[in-house]
Amino acid sequence: MNHNTSILVADDHPVLLKGLRDELLNLEFNVLEGATNGAQALELIVSKKPTIAILDINMPFLTGFEVIKKCQLESLKTKFIILTSYKEKGFVLKAKKMKISGYLLKDEPFSEIKKCIKEVSNGRFYASKVFDDVFNNEISPQIQKIKFLSPSERTIVRLIAGENSTKEIAEILSISTRTVDKHRSNIISKLDLPSDSLSVWVKDNKDLLENV
Known part of the structure; x- marks a missing residue:
């Protein structure tokens, strides 16, 4: 009752x-x-x-x-x-x-x-x-994409989310800027993004990056 x-x-x-x-x-x-x-x-x-x-x-x-x-x-x-x-x-x-x-x-x-x-x-x-709609149509597909990234690529994406530049990322990870650029290119390809939109995508999906 x-x-x-x-x-x-x-x-x-x-x-x-x-x-x-x-x-x-x-x-x-x-x-x-x-x-x-x-x-x-x-x-x-x-x-x-x-x-x-x-x-x-x-x-x-x-x-x-x-x-x-x-x-x-x-x-x-x-x-x-x-x-x-x-x-x-x-x-x-x-x-x-x-x-x-x-x-x-x-x-x-x-x-x-x-x-x-x-x-x-x-x-x-x-x-x-709307809860299920948002999770199934906006969150879940992006999580699946992120899972295709290697551990190194996920690290770089999180550093981009922290507003670090390519040069700063290279210094933090003790790698060359050319290597960072190569990782960025691979990330863009795996996420199926336009070449100049990685920073925007990272900003829009910052919450997801903390949970994958």
């Missing part, structure tokens, strides 16, 4: 926070006091140990992701649902990496939140359709 499921909602927008808590109370969930910032959310999760915590990403003091990471370090059994406006691949990848139980967009109808809570309560991952 719903009253056996305790839920904490954390969002720094008072209207959204109250609206979501009211909807959950109407469904007879055991809804805890709402949190308006990340530090308050963390304190309540640690002390109350809710079944589920629904967190915004951007909150004062601690982000939703930072709250989740700290709770995971404490080995708490609370399951986490991110409720956010962000659909960019960096956020989707981070949620996937942290094994968050649910990922919903704020413009979804409340019926989606209700469905997500049900699935998460039963140990299943649930996300907005």
Whole structure:
């Protein structure tokens, strides 16, 4: 029954926070006091140990992701649902990496939140359709491309991501600039990129490079 499921909602927008808590109370969930910032959310999760915590990403003091990471370090059994406006691949990848139980967009109808809570309560991952679209169409294909790079090429790509020039990369790796240029050429070929777009690609996929 719903009253056996305790839920904490954390969002720094008072209207959204109250609206979501009211909807959950109407469904007879055991809804805890709402949190308006990340530090308050963390304190309540640690002390109350809710079944589920629904967190915004951007909150004062601690982000939703930072709250989740700290709770995971404490080995708490609370399951986490991110409720956010962000659909960019960096956020989707981070949620996937942290094994968050649910990922919903704020413009979804409340019926989606209700469905997500049900699935998460039963140990299943649930996300907005856009989450899977971004992962399958934007993240996964790029990860597969990166996996074709050799360890040396991945190192050079990460150094490019750190805004190092060819000369700086050569000095860091104790190789010639000609060797760096050869690696860059091979990387561009493997990633199937136009010859002058490696820096742009690296900037767009910086989050992926940290996870492959």
